[in-house]
Amino acid sequence: MTPAYVGLGANLGDAGATLRRAAADIARIPGVDGLRLSPFYRSAPVDSGGPDYVNAVAALRTALPARELLRELQRIELQYGRTRPYRNAPRTLDLDLLLYGNERIEEPDLVVPHPRMHERAFVLAPLADLEPGLRLAQGSLPELLRQCAGQAIERLD
Ligand SMILES: Nc1nc2c(c(=O)[nH]1)N=C(CO)CN2
Numbered sequence: 001m002t003p004a005y006v007g008l009g010a011n012l013g014d015a016g017a018t019l020r021r022a023a024a025d026i027a028r029i030p031g032v033d034g035l036r037l038s039p040f041y042r043s044a045p046v047d048s049g050g051p052d053y054v055n056a057v058a059a060l061r062t063a064l065p066a067r068e069l070l071r072e073l074q075r076i077e078l079q080y081g082r083t084r085p086y087r088n089a090p091r092t093l094d095l096d097l098l099l100y101g102n103e104r105i106e107e108p109d110l111v112v113p114h115p116r117m118h119e120r121a122f123v124l125a126p127l128a129d130l131e132p133g134l135r136l137a138q139g140s141l142p143e144l145l146r147q148c149a150g151q152a153i154e155r156l157d
Helices: 015-027 066-079 121-130 141-147
Strands: 002-010 032-037 040-043 053-062 094-100 105-107 110-112 153-156
Touching: 002 015, 002 066, 002 121, 015 032, 015 053, 015 066, 040 121, 053 121, 066 094, 066 110, 094 110, 121 141, 121 153
Parallel strands: none
Antiparallel strands: 002 053, 002 094, 032 053, 040 053, 040 153, 105 110
C-alpha cells in the first residue's frame, strides 16, 4: 500500500457538504484504505476570481498505481458536475493528487508532487494538520507555511 495525499477544493454550491461527500466517495474506491480527512479551510481564490473556496486534504493508503487513482478521482469530479470551461474556472469539486509515496511523476496530465502545493496555504495548512512532520522537497510544512503568510485562510469547524 502506498501512502497518498489528495487535495479537495470547491467554490460553488454547498462546498463543505460537497467535500464531505467526495471524501466518502474516495474512501470507497476499491484499493483505497484508511482515509483521514483534514479540517476544512476557507480562503479567497488564488490566481482566479469568484467565490471563496473551501479546501481540505485527505490522507489515504492505496494499492492502485498513481494513474489509476487519478482516473478514479476524475470520475468522482465528474459525478459532481465538474466541467473545465477554462483554466481555474470556479468548480463544484476539484480533486488533486498531491503526493503519491515518494514518487516523482512528470507526465502531461499528471505531475506529482503537485507543482504548486508548496506555495499554497490552503494545501499546506490542512496537510500539516494530518502530517505535521512531513517534509516537501522545498522545506518543512511550518517553513513553507511561513512563506505563505500573506495568504489569508480561515479554519472552519
Ligand atoms: N483558495 C483557493 N484558490 C484556488 C484553488 C483552491 O482550491 N483554493 N484552486 C484553484 C485551481 O486549482 C485556483 N485557486
